[in-house]
Amino acid sequence: MTRSRNRGNSQPRWLFPFVVTVIFFLSVLPLGRLAVTGISSALQGRTAELLADAAVWRAVYDTLTTSFFGMIAAVVLGGGFALLLTLFDIRGKTALGFLFMLPTMIPPQVTALSWIGMTGPSSALLKALGLAPPLGSPQPLYSVSGIALLYGVQNAPLVYLSLRAGLLALPRDGVEAARLAGASSWQVLKDVILPLSLPGFAAGAAIAFVSCVGNFGIPAILGIPASIYTLPTLIYAKFATFNSGTFGDVSVLSAMIAILSIVGLTVEERVLRGRDYRVIGLSGQVAVFRLRNWRWLAECTLSLTIFLILVMPLTALVASSLAPAYGVPLSLSTVTFHAYEEILFRQATTRTAFTNSIALSIGTALGLLVVTVLTGYFIVRGKSRFAPLISALTEIPYALPGIVLAVAFILLFAAPIPIVGVSIYGTIWIILIAYFSSFFAVSLKPVVSAFRQLDPSLEEAARLSGARFGRRLADIVVPLVAPAAGASVILVFLIACNELTVSALLWSAGTQTLGVAIYNLDDSGSFNLASALSVLVVVMVVAMMLVLELMAKRLPKGVVPWRS
Missing domain, CATH: 1.10.3720.10 (MetI-like)
Known part of the structure; x- marks a missing residue:
């Protein structure tokens, strides 16, 4: 050696x-x-020809639309979980955090399939419960809003992690000082904790937006059947119709994806520019607020959210796998x-x-x-x-x-x-x-x-x-x-x-x-x-x-x- x-x-x-x-x-x-x-x-000169294609700009529009609203859904969902599980005396925090992380660890195409199995007229689970809409009803997830919704579910844990890390770094003494000054728990949360948590919100939102822009599994499952193309699925479609100019086209489209991702990160940086978020005190000692009589409502809300975004879709996925064919109601006689x-x-x-x-x-x-x-x-x-x-x-x-x-x-x-x-x-x-x-x-x-x-x-x-x-x-x-x-x-x-x-x-x-x-x-x-x-x-x-x-x-x- x-x-x-x-x-x-x-x-x-x-x-x-x-x-x-x-x-x-x-x-x-x-x-x-x-x-x-x-x-x-x-x-x-191929770039000018590509950029003159209306389908490209439609894909850019759909990418931005689904990514923006997916980011909003992720911030609302992930931010709510981070605040409740980090700042309040919720029971079963470890289990709830573990379950909330599952959607982002599950492949996006599996998430899309599970939600398809949970909604629409052909859902084996809804048919078994007698709740399926009439045959011929449209599948609501085959839409821009459906893609954005699943983007939010898939990326909410990323916002949760980002915001939780920031909340855990807040010192207890700053919160205690506000309380000694006579501030209520709501005032402490609104005037002290949330402003100091802005970097975590911004970072989580940026990460969620970039993840949405590059997501392929969800728009491929939900968008292509409805002729809704984002930039990643448009690149996939370009390769499916390969010709002499494909490499140049997909390089330009890839650059557009990278630019959108950079724009998302740049917006985050500009949101935080000129603001000083340094805190003084012992980090890692986040204050816990007592919910008292409201705790059961908060715990029920968190459990219901986990049930809706995780348990029900996975149950529908299992039901679909046990049905003999797509659209057949699941019962003891049809289970296979x-x-x-x-x-x-x-x-x-x-x-x-x-x-x-x-x-x-x-x-x-x-x-x-x-x-x-x-x-x-x-x-x-x-x-x-x-x-x-x-x-x-x-x-x-x-x-x-x-x-x-x-x-x-x-x-x-x-x-x-x-x-x-x-x-x-x-x-x-x-x-x-x-x-x-x-x-x-x-x-x-x-x-x-x-x-x-x-x-x-x-x-x-x-x-x-x-x-x-x-x-x-x-x-x-x-x-x-x-x-x-x-x-x-x-x-x-x-x-x-x-x-x-x-x-x-x-x-x-x-x-x-x-x-x-x-x-x-x-x-x-x-x-x-x-x-x-x-x-x-x-x-x-x-x-x-x-x-x-x-x-x-x-x-x-x-x-x-x-x-x-």
């Missing part, structure tokens, strides 16, 4: 070039290729497990999707773990002035909509790799590399959190005793960050196993993933099969989240998203 550069730096010489190379291939190169293609298309038998034992496509998703998820989680341990070590322990830039570059692919990242990797690998002459386009390897890029930040965050909580004196003592980098890594660093590394593996596996947006454009015959399989089953009219596969995916998601919950006490603060 190569020795350190000098006595003041415990890192080996090869670590900096290794980290830079990884960041270059996973972030800089694909996004640079996308930018070059977009500029080339503009110089050739045929759909589960079909997807588990007869459908080669779904078995392949299970195999691919699990293999890709395990490969991504374990492969990234090796890379992120070294990268995290460099960022936290290193003295390089490039560490902040490297940290920022790891975040960009995850922050960008998945459809943009998929287009970038298609452009990068559409032709055979130079020198070696090997093509990975259309293989499972391009999906794996895209996953590496997309989930790098997810894997890195828990590891960096763990490194920042470690006392460097242990490693320094080992270095002074003559232990080389590899020995220190194996005997000291890795064992101490192992809990966070385990959480990192589970988080990446959980997200990658249910991914659709990236793989929707990168899959080919034999490389379909679970997200793609669910979408294709629904698109082909096999709603009960899609529902059965979705139920199995939800079971897997809940199982993984419960494992993380059991590990939570041993993990650094902030690693498990739904915990304080």
